[in-house]
Amino acid sequence: MAQVGIVLVSHSEKVASGIKDILEQAVGEVNVKAAGGMEGEIGTSLEKIQEALQNISTSEGALIFYDLGSAKMNAEAAIEMLELDNVHVVEAPILEGAYLAAVEASIGKSVQEILESIKKEFPEKG
Amino acid sequence: MKFDVNHALTWITKANEKIQDNKDYLTSLDQAIGDGDHGINMSRGFKETVAKLSENDYVTVSDVWKDAAMTLMSKVGGASGPLFGTAFLKMSMASKGEEAIDYPIFIKAVEEAVEGVKQRGKATEGEKTMIDVWSPVVKKLQEASDFNAELIRDTAKTAMEATSDLVATKGRAAYLKERSKGHLDPGSVSSYYIFDALADSLEEGA
Ligand SMILES: Nc1ncnc2c1ncn2[C@@H]1O[C@H](COP(=O)(O)OP(=O)(O)OP(=O)(O)O)[C@@H](O)[C@H]1O
Ligand SMILES: [Mg+2]
Numbered sequence: 001m002a003q004v005g006i007v008l009v010s011h012s013e014k015v016a017s018g019i020k021d022i023l024e025q026a027v028g029e030v031n032v033k034a035a036g037g038m039e040g041e042i043g044t045s046l047e048k049i050q051e052a053l054q055n056i057s058t059s060e061g062a063l064i065f066y067d068l069g070s071a072k073m074n075a076e077a078a079i080e081m082l083e084l085d086n087v088h089v090v091e092a093p094i095l096e097g098a099y100l101a102a103v104e105a106s107i108g109k110s111v112q113e114i115l116e117s118i119k120k121e122f123p124e125k126g
Numbered sequence: 127m128k129f130d131v132n133h134a135l136t137w138i139t140k141a142n143e144k145i146q147d148n149k150d151y152l153t154s155l156d157q158a159i160g161d162g163d164h165g166i167n168m169s170r171g172f173k174e175t176v177a178k179l180s181e182n183d184y185v186t187v188s189d190v191w192k193d194a195a196m197t198l199m200s201k202v203g204g205a206s207g208p209l210f211g212t213a214f215l216k217m218s219m220a221s222k223g224e225e226a227i228d229y230p231i232f233i234k235a236v237e238e239a240v241e242g243v244k245q246r247g248k249a250t251e252g253e254k255t256m257i258d259v260w261s262p263v264v265k266k267l268q269e270a271s272d273f274n275a276e277l278i279r280d281t282a283k284t285a286m287e288a289t290s291d292l293v294a295t296k297g298r299a300a301y302l303k304e305r306s307k308g309h310l311d312p313g314s315v316s317s318y319y320i321f322d323a324l325a326d327s328l329e330e331g332a
Contacts, residue, residue: 038203039203041203042161043163043203044204045200045203046200046208047200068298069204069205069297069298070203070204070205070207070208073205073208073209073246074199074207074208076246077199077208077211077212077246
């Protein structure tokens with residue numbers, strides 16, 4: 001069965017792909033894509049986020065984790081432009097939040113269940 | 127007077143010139159209270175926008191603004207990308223279908239641009255962001271009864287200069303808290319160039 005998808009949006013390509021490595025090492029098969037950097041430099045790219053959302057399975061919904069400022073704005077813009085339902089930008093530290101989500105997604109939790117766990121675990125952000 | 131496709135194209139061309147001329151200055155402002163990429167971001171985004179607009183023959187102002195919006199959103203790279211992109215996208219939506227737009231539609235377009243930026247940035251007036259230029263400009267547009275280049279330019283300039291006294295509570299500069307005071311907001315300075323360019327386009331068409 002398809003899992004909840006995870007997209008990692010960071011200003012750094014290395015940070016996003018590094019977090020992806022951590023998730024895959026711990027959880028194994030994760031429905032996750034990294035969208036880091038902007039044309040090889042520090043920044044965030046709307047196109048990369050859109051591509052990531054199109055390349056994961058979103059049949060069970062998806063969660064986007066972000067690091068700073070424009071990462072969140074571009075994530076929200078990407079969701080609006082692709083007109084996706086059940087895809088949410090998550091208020092949590094990017095690494096810890098995505099880790100929690102990956103573990104829960106791998107045991108078949110739904111988007112709503114994962115969002116509730118995140119709220120409990122990281123009440124301070126957002 | 128109506129704002130037509132030529133005005134819209136001149137607007138972007140002039141904005142691009144001012145941004146390229148001041149690329150290093152914008153970057154130095156962002157080095158003081160941000161991450162030092164604003165000049166690079168704006169220079170890349172507007173260069174690509176001018177290139178994109180030269181590929182097509184436009185019939186409506188709305189289509190010019192739409193292509194500008196899409197290019198800025200995907201090519202700028204920093205927060206100013208989705209923010210300026212949203213501004214032009216909202217203007218495009220507010221003026222849809224009109225070949226040339228009259229003053230009331232123009233006001234409505236800029237009003238919606240400001241609302242869009244506020245929503246996208248979760249920000250409001252007084253937080254030391256580009257909103258502190260866009261919002262006073264909208265107020266002056268609303269008070270006037272017709273296009274007025276000088277009014278737009280002067281309002282944007284005064285508002286841009288006033289951002290120096292503000293403490294940032296949004297964007298990268300917010301991490302500096304009180305220390306952000308005494309510096310101009312980079313996005314407000316580039317917004318001033320954009321309105322200065324708008325004023326130029328109005329004067330050229332006259
Ligand atoms: N939340 C926000 N709301 C409105 N305007 C903002 C916000 N954040 C930043 N800005 C504006 O954007 C300008 C900075 O643009 P810049 O291109 O340097 O992006 P950045 O802050 O480096 O992006 P990033 O979020 O990727 O770090 C600021 O000077 C400010 O005017
Ligand atoms: Mg910056």
